[in-house]
Amino acid sequence: MLTTTLRGMLAHKLRLALTTASIALGVAFLAGTLVLTDTMGTAFDRLFDKVAAGTDAVVRTEAAYSASEGVSTSRAPIDAAVLDQVEQVEGVRAAEGSVSGYALLTDTDGDAVIPPGGLPTTGATMSADEKLRGDVKVLAGEAPDGPHEVAIDATSAEENDIEVGSTIKILFQGPTEEFTVVGTVGFGDDKDLGGSTSAYFDVATAQRVLGTPGVFDTIEVSADPGISQAELAERLSAVVPEGTEAVTGDAVSKENADAVKSNMKMINILFSIFAGIALFVGGFIIWNTFTMIVTQRSREIALMRAIGATKRQIKRSLLFEAILIGAGASAIGVALGLGVAKGLKVLMDVAGFSLPTTSLQVEPRTIIISMAVGTLVTVVSALVPARRATKVRPVEALRESAADTGSFSKRRALVGTTVLGLGTAGVLSTLYADAPMVVFGVGLLSVLVGVIVALPMAVRPLAAAIGAPMKLRGLSGELATQNAVRNPRRTAATAAALMIGLTLVVSMSVFASSLKTSFGEVIGDKTDADLYVTSASSQGPGFSPTVVAAVEDVEGVDSVAASGWGMARFEGHDTSYSAVDPATAGDLMQLDLSQGSLSELGDDTVVVSRDIAESNGWELGDTVDAEFAATGKHQLELVGIFDSKGWVTDNFVIGLDEQNALAGPQLVTSALVKVAAGADRDEVQDAITAALADHPDAKVLDQDAYEAEASGFIDGLLTFVTVMLLLAVVIALLGIVNTLALSVFERTRELGLLRAVGMTRGQVRAMVRWESVVISLIGALSGAGLGIGIGVALSRVLEDQGITGVSIPAPQIAVYVVLAAVAGVLAALGPARSAAKVDVLKAVVTD
Incomplete structure (x- = not known):
């Protein structure tokens, strides 16, 4: 065997x-x-x-909760006086305070140096003790040692022609300042820190521009020879104040x-x-x-x-x-x-x-x-x-x-339609009966499985519809259609592979199109803004709050509504929140408060969506338990409930000043601008652009440009996903080639008889090609229909997340179907040639 x-x-x-x-x-x-x-x-x-590499122990404040441990953790600062205590501990060779924060470099022309992919633009302290720096090495020049000196990563210097001795501007959460580049920095064998940009200052300067004088983010400690990291951390833990830790x-x-x-x-x-x-x-x-x-x-x-x-x-x-x-x-x-x-x-x-x-x-x-x-x-x-x-x-x-013959069984038809029906019921129950999202997910999977199982039942009617125009091509087209339906199970299995790939591509296209449509509706119908201030990079984390002040000072600007974003725990659950300016958000963001007012947002207050309020049984004046990594637990008074989401898509909203107090200094993610009555919008936009010359981390756009930028980002994501899914489509096309090749082998005698009664080689090749087109279109049309349904359902179920419109990109889907037919022709080239080469005499005498 x-x-x-x-x-x-x-x-x-x-x-x-x-x-x-x-x-x-x-x-x-x-x-x-x-x-x-x-x-x-x-x-x-x-x-x-x-x-x-050079740090044996770190002294820092304890995080309010450990879910955000790591570089993203916001911790309260540690008093600089603790450094004196640390230095007195036996076994400490050197100890220095460290501060880090937002610092965006510009080149010598004042243009922002923006790393790709939204990677961070970081400023930090450069230790005076070289051993504490570890693998952070000065490659050229020297370490910064003055209030207007900076060392930057070597990649930023080389790629932007910033030479040692150059004067550049650096943007912080506070005012923009000028610095002299006194050195370039590398990290071991690399010239940047994972693609991000880095700016290094001495301790006093870092405290002034990145943090607060008199406090540090952490204290970094180096041990005497022979002292292990664990032993040093244990000794430090014995002397540091309550609320701090040594690791x-x-x-x-x-x-x-x-x-x-x-x-x-x-x-x-x-x-x-x-x-x-x-x-x-x-x-x-x-x-x-x-x-x-x-x-x-x-x-x-x-x-x-x-x-x-x-x-x-x-x-x-x-x-x-x-x-x-x-x-x-x-x-x-x-x-x-x-x-x-x-x-x-x-x-x-x-x-x-x-x-x-x-x-x-x-x-x-x-x-x-x-x-x-x-x-x-x-x-x-x-x-x-x-x-x-x-x-x-x-x-x-x-x-x-x-x-x-691969005839379709009634039992399979019953199973397929039953699974399809149950899946459809699950999807509809989520859309219209508030069933949980897990039911929606299971429902979509059941719909896909049901269609796959029941697809052989649809092969004959689909092939008849697709093959009708092919009959105009004569005998080849008619035989191709008959061959495609000869074995419905085999045809369905071959088409299903292509259907799955097209289903996913089309559903993502519908979802992306709906997302773009909804975004256009939001900025058109859910805001009263004339202009939009956003990060200079489409993937940037935000811009300095000083940008908002610069825009507010521009003549012709009536009001500016800035907004921020963050993560915290509300009622014990990690979730995102939005931060707004209470004075202007109500006029420009159209939150549609049914109870309370945004103007009441202040210290320890919160506004929530109606869905969250109803699910928790909250009313105005109730207390919401919140926890922020930087400052710990707080009880926030509920001062407003809004009915519909638009510009703000989070369920919890606090004030910008409150965010800075509870979560530490934060960047602004966007700002809506209202032009004063009688002012020319284009002139005001030009004036804002001029005002932002010293703030290259932000830019101002009109509605069309802002919508186009957001659409471009969505299109980029869609392209990424589509390219990834194309592998499944390629594999499906290999399946068509495989099926046709095996089918030609299976029908050797039949092909020989057709040739014996007068069918030409060209007609045989055309028959196989048209058969491939029929199979491809069965998969493509099934995938397009299923993909449209899934895309629409996905858009509707996320209505509460701001996807208010549904859009079906018909021309794009049509292109997918046409490309599938063309791919079917290409997949049939090899099998068609094999079919045309069948030896008539050998085929006829095959036993």
Whole structure:
């Protein structure tokens, strides 16, 4: 049986190659994802190790809660007097206070130096003690030592022609200041800190421009020789004041790296989803291939049963073939994964999501997981066909042929329609009966599964509709349609692979189009703004609050409504909140308060959405428990309830001044501008642009430009997702090639007879091509219809999150369908040539 299995595999090299390619591509994506995430994780580990290389212990205030541990943690400052206590501890070689914060560099022309992908623009203290700096090295010039001196990362200096001795402006949360660049800085072998920009100051200057004089963010400590980090931290913990803590430098480095990698989890999950889709589609192809193998070899299997082979041996033979194909394809996929990892990194860079990387990291678990998943998917996909092979009876060896009509079973129709109906009910219950989102998710999955199961039932009517125009092409078009519906199960399985890819692409297109439409409606109908001030980078975290003051001073500006954003705990749950200016938000943001007033926002107050108020039974005057990482627990008085979301999409709203008091100094994320009556909007915009010359971290846009920028960002995300999903489409097209190639082999005698009765080679090629187009369009049209439905449902269920409109990009979807038909023609080129080359005499005498 082993020899027979191996000979059977090698006898059909094209089939083996196409089946191997389908699973290898999926495994390559999975392996590439694991390699890339491991590489980025290692890069962050090394990055933070470099920064903390000279620090043996860190003294800091305790965080209010540990969920935000790491670089994103907002902690209260530590009094500078604690430094004196730390320096007296036995075993302390050196100790210095450290401050960090927002510092945006400009070049010598005053243009902002903006890192890609919204990476941070950081200012920090440069330790006077060189050992405390660790791997932060001065590459050129010297360390800063004065109120107007700065050292910047070498990458920013080189890429923006900033030479040592140059004078540049640096933007802070406070006023913009001029500094002389006295040095450039590197980090070990790197010239920047993971792609971000860095500005280093002496301690006093850093306290003035980044923090508050008299306090530090942390105190960094270096130990005497022979003193371990753990021992030093223990000694420091014994003397530091209550509310502060001493931790090892290694612990802080790991904490920071873990925090960043935790924030990357969404990227990891996203990549894993795409890999899963690719493997799922590949599974369809493998199932279809093995089904056809069983059908075509039914006479051979029957003969083997007749000469004594048991059912178990037949099943074991096919599963062994699946294991060999799966293992071989997975090994190829792992090798290809290195290239995929590099490609994904390039794609992320192009899309503006730059992240630091190092040399590719191939962990043993990557190889094990990829090999196991690829082999398991192949074996599972072959289980049903293998089981079907055991039902072939020995008497079938006496038959001339054993063609499988693949008729559609009533039981499958019942199961498919039932699952589809239940899924639809789940989706509708979420949309109209307030069922939880988990029901919506399960409902969507059930709809997809139901359509896949029931698709053979729709093959004949869809093929008839698609094939109607093809009949005008004569006999080739008519036969192509008949061939496509000859085996509905096989056609459905082949089309389903393409349908899944198109469903996801189309649903994302509908969702993105709805998002853009909703954003246009929000800024047009839910604000009274004439102009919009936003970050200079579309992915930037925000801009300095001094920008708002500069805009307010421009002649012709009536009012400015600034807003911010942050994360905190409300009633024990981590959630986001918005911060607004109570004096102007009511006029420009149209929050539609049904109770209370935004003007009442002040110290320890909050405004909430009606949904949150009703779910918690809150009324005006009630107390809301809140917790901020920087300042701990607070009780906020409920002073307003708003009915509809528009510009503000969060459920909790506090004042900007309150945010700075509770969460520490924050950037402004956006500002709405109302032009005074009688003033010319274009002139006011030009005046604001001039006023922002010293604030290059912000820009002013009119409504059309602001909407276009937001749409461009959404389009970028859509392009990123679409490119990722194209792998599934490519695998689906391989499935069409595989199906057609096997179908041509299966119909060798039939093709020979057609040629014998006068059908030309060109007609045979056209027949196979049109058959491929029919299969492709069945998958494309099914995917387009299902994708539109899912996209609309997804848009409607997120109405409370600000997606108020639904938009279906019909021209874009039409292009997808046309491209699928063209791809079907291309996929049929090889099988069509094979069909046309069938030897008439040999085909006719085949027995």
